[in-house]
Amino acid sequence: MDIQSQPLTRMLSHIVKLHHYSVHLMMEHGEVYPGQPPLLLRLARQEGLSQNELAQQLRIKPATLTVALKRLEKHGVVLRKPDEKDQRISRVYLTDKGRQISQEVREALHQLEEVCFQDFSEEEKLQLRQFLNRIHDNLKDNEKKYSAPDSR
Template sequence: MYKKDNPMFHLLIGVTKAHHQQIHKLLHDLDIHRGQPPLLHLLYEEEGKNQKEISKILHLSAATVAKMVKRMERSGFITKKQDPNDHRMSRIYLTTKGKEIKKKLDKVENEIEEKIIAGFSTEEQILLKRFLIQIQDNLLDK
């Protein structure tokens, strides 16, 4: 419940918690782990990345990416293929199942975004986005 005197810190925690609850339920229904959407989006846009490139782009440790790739490979979302120019390296691609799940993920994300912006005018949505970017930059010391 919103109170005028709630510190911004507590409001952000509440928003983050509500967002995580929505995402968790919807991702669970798709059998997607909460850390996987960024990799699905990346590979949909730029297939054939290796794990080192993925780690750098997504700002994740090599160990995290290795675990994520293994889990997604077991789920049938991605496949690894040997790099034709460097046989020591594997390139990662979405499978047909991965592309299908990515489309379902987009639908889920759009549903959540519609909930987030419900009741806001177009101008307010633009301002909200600007404020959220500024908050993120502030927290990342940019």
């Protein structure tokens, strides 16, 4: 079955996986692993988040985040510091090396965006953005429906 005849959600999933794989290939210098670019970009926007806050914002399990942070810490990309007010809370910061790598990730994503949309007109990109926003809103509504206390 070619991609054009697959259900739309399968096509979206395939495109997302291909996008993630492309980012990985572009960042294959050994210090950024699949799944880490969103973490690096989040920290570049807002450092000092707790591990729990990061896990919630990235929508990943705390244990998954811990593994990623240990790997990044080992490579000198992030560091964790105890919260000044509550020593039980660990806050996460980028190192100078981490800031450089997050900039490389941002540049790779920009290049990849250019590749993805090289044959699209501005009108087509706007239309796609509108469609994706509607999909996003539909999924957020669905999330609310299933996470509501009375739906359990």
